[in-house]
Every structure is written in C-alpha cells, then in structure tokens.
Amino acid sequence: MDSYVCDAIILAIKSGIIEFVFEMLEKNPDLVWTRDQRNRNIFSLAVLHRQAKIFSLLAHHLKNALTCSVDVNSNGMLHMAGMSAESTMLNRIPGAALQMQKELQWFKEVEAIVHPKVREATNEDGLTPRELFTKTHEAMLKSGEQWIKDTARSCTVVGALIVTMMFAASFNIPGGNKQDTGLPIFLPKGSLMVFIISDALSLFSSSTSVLMFLGILTSRYAEDDFLTSLPTKMIIGLSTLFFSIATMMITFSAALLIMLRQQSWIVNPIICLAGVPVTLFVMMQFRLLVEMSISTYGPGIFGRKIKLTFN
Structure with a gap:
C-alpha cells in the first residue's frame, strides 16, 4: 500500500477531515487496515484524537480484530480512550468539569464497543485502560x-x-x-x-x-x-x-x-x-x-x- 496514501489518511483522521476519509475508504476499503509508525490503527487514532464523526463514519468497517489490536507499547483502543486527549476538540468545551465529563463519555462509549477481554488488558507499564485514564486525568x-x-x-x-x-x-x-x-x-x-x-x-x-x-x-x-x-x-x-x-x-x-x-x-x-x-x-x-x-x-x-x- 502506498505510504503517501497511508500518511494522508492518518493525517486526515487526526485533523478530522471527514470528507477526505470518506472518499478514500470508498475508493479503497483496504485502507481500514492502515497503521501509523507506532502500529496504531485508524480507529485507535480516531479515539486518541477524539474525532467522533470520523469514528462514527468508520464504525461499519470495524472488525473484532481491530478492537483487540495494540500499538508498540501494548496500548489498545480502550487505552487510547484513557489517554489525555491529543486534540483541540476539548478546548472548545467551556469549563474543566465539562471537559472531564466529555473524556468520561468517550471512555464509556469505547468501553461498550471493544471486546470484554480488552477492558482488563494491561500495557507495557502494567496499567489497565481505567488505571491509565485515572493517571492521565489527575490534573x-x-x-x-x-x-x-x-x-x-x-x-x-x-x-x-x-x-x-x-x-x-x-x-x-x-x-x-x-x-x-x-x-x-x-x-x-x-x-x-x-x-x-x-x-x-x-x-x-x-x-x-x-x-x-x-x-x-x-x-x-x-x-x-x-x-x-x-x-x-x-x-x-x-x-x-x-x-x-x-x-x-x-x-x-x-x-x-x-x-x-x-x-x-x-x-x-x-x-x-x-x-x-x-x-x-x-x-x-x-x-x-x-x-x-x-x-x-x-x-x-x-x-x-x-x-x-x-x-
């Protein structure tokens, strides 16, 4: 698969350019298996960057195997939801309490999607998704x-x-x-x-x-x-x-x-x-x-x- 194409769809997902992602997947459904340099698939990236519209668009492509896949640090999709958001989306939400609520909603939504065994899986630091969420959201x-x-x-x-x-x-x-x-x-x-x-x-x-x-x-x-x-x-x-x-x-x-x-x-x-x-x-x-x-x-x-x- 062309690396430039993969880089383009990864960047589009991070930036929330939904039209580009839609057109790319329409032309080539195999792009759903795209991974970045840290072995994170496009679903994990959408969760990490809190791109709800992108994830909702990709949902009908979601496979069981993709919900269970991990990156180079053994972080799964639910771990991505537990990480502090690498996104400007939270800055649009007024007040730290509402931002915390939105982060919890993301975690709960992804938790309901992934395979049950993923919920208790640990990364290389020995942290479950919920433990990682607590650690990264203390501030x-x-x-x-x-x-x-x-x-x-x-x-x-x-x-x-x-x-x-x-x-x-x-x-x-x-x-x-x-x-x-x-x-x-x-x-x-x-x-x-x-x-x-x-x-x-x-x-x-x-x-x-x-x-x-x-x-x-x-x-x-x-x-x-x-x-x-x-x-x-x-x-x-x-x-x-x-x-x-x-x-x-x-x-x-x-x-x-x-x-x-x-x-x-x-x-x-x-x-x-x-x-x-x-x-x-x-x-x-x-x-x-x-x-x-x-x-x-x-x-x-x-x-x-x-x-x-x-x-």
Whole structure:
C-alpha cells in the first residue's frame, strides 16, 4: 500500500477531515487496515484524537480484530480512550468539569464497543485502560473540581441573597394591611396577586438552587460523579437560579405598580430596567447551561449506539 496514501489518511483522521476519509475508504476499503509508525490503527487514532464523526463514519468497517489490536507499547483502543486527549476538540468545551465529563463519555462509549477481554488488558507499564485514564486525568479532575466548586460557591451566594430578600418581602406587603382584618389593603388588585405569586416562586426556586449548589459543594468528586451526578445538580441549580432572578424582578415590578400606579412615567422605565439583570445572567450563563444539558442528556458521543458481536 502506498505510504503517501497511508500518511494522508492518518493525517486526515487526526485533523478530522471527514470528507477526505470518506472518499478514500470508498475508493479503497483496504485502507481500514492502515497503521501509523507506532502500529496504531485508524480507529485507535480516531479515539486518541477524539474525532467522533470520523469514528462514527468508520464504525461499519470495524472488525473484532481491530478492537483487540495494540500499538508498540501494548496500548489498545480502550487505552487510547484513557489517554489525555491529543486534540483541540476539548478546548472548545467551556469549563474543566465539562471537559472531564466529555473524556468520561468517550471512555464509556469505547468501553461498550471493544471486546470484554480488552477492558482488563494491561500495557507495557502494567496499567489497565481505567488505571491509565485515572493517571492521565489527575490534573483535569482537580481542575474540574475547582471549577465546579468556584461556580457553586458564587451561585450559592446569589441564591442565598434572593432567599433572604424574598422571605422578607413576603411579610412586607406593598400598601400594608387593614387594621381590622389584617388582610392586605390592595388585595382586590391583580398586581398584588402577581406580587404574592412571583415572590413565592422566587423564594422556592432560589431555595432549591441553594440546596443544589450545597449538594455540589459536599460531593465526593469521584471520577464518575462528573459523568451525570454533578452536571445534573449544576443544571438544576442554574435553571432554578435563573428562574428565581426572573421572578424576583417580576415581584419588584409588581410592587412598583401597586405603590406608584398613578405614576406610569416613572414606573414603566424602571420596569424595563428590571429586565437588565435577567438579560445579563442569560448572556453569561445560558450558553453554559445549554451545552451542559446537551452534553449530559444529548444523543451521546457518536450520536448512535455502535454494537459489535463477539464470537
């Protein structure tokens, strides 16, 4: 087989040029047996460089023998998933915790594909794939733990402040209470009901948010916690915090309408300004929330399940 052709397809796999790889394999299916100078096949290279689209494309060419093959250091395909990624793909993921989650997802996906005996195979250093993963991801694990703790601490402070304000607001109804019945003076007004409902929603959601972030801070931060447990808590915490900020602004706006209902020239601009904190929070955190949700509950690394039958 022409060495230039082999070098070209290896470089394309490392770079993630899916169209080139597809055309090459269409013209010559035997290229699936291509190996680099360290005896790594193209499937192992796709895993090592975290090229999910390339691996998914190659999946229907995958043979049992290829999942069991090793390189010059006795590293198999699952060992490649256990190595720290030699790829710029991780740099596109915000936050060390999400990067750790993505690495765990890669390892779990490849582990489900390879032959069962490969999962406990050792390389020349005597390390199984899981032991190699733990060793090469120590720094990422610590960075992920620090990142998620810092985020949780900051959000806990914000959530606690909202809880305090909303709890106090529930006992300080705008306009006061009637002396004879103790009921709010503006009870018949629809804006007062908006105030009461939004205050309650903000109080409950911010309390939930604080509890979620406290749950994050008291977690044990084991490797597998970054797969689902910690991201789920962070998703719930950020979602409820966002909702509590939005309902807090509605509570504030409703209070202004009740007290200054005849002064629309000043009420309307202030209500418009009340949307600024919500907008800023969305701009700063919404992208992280969406990416974390997709990464945790999305279709997976390869977008579909890849199954092999082992004889």
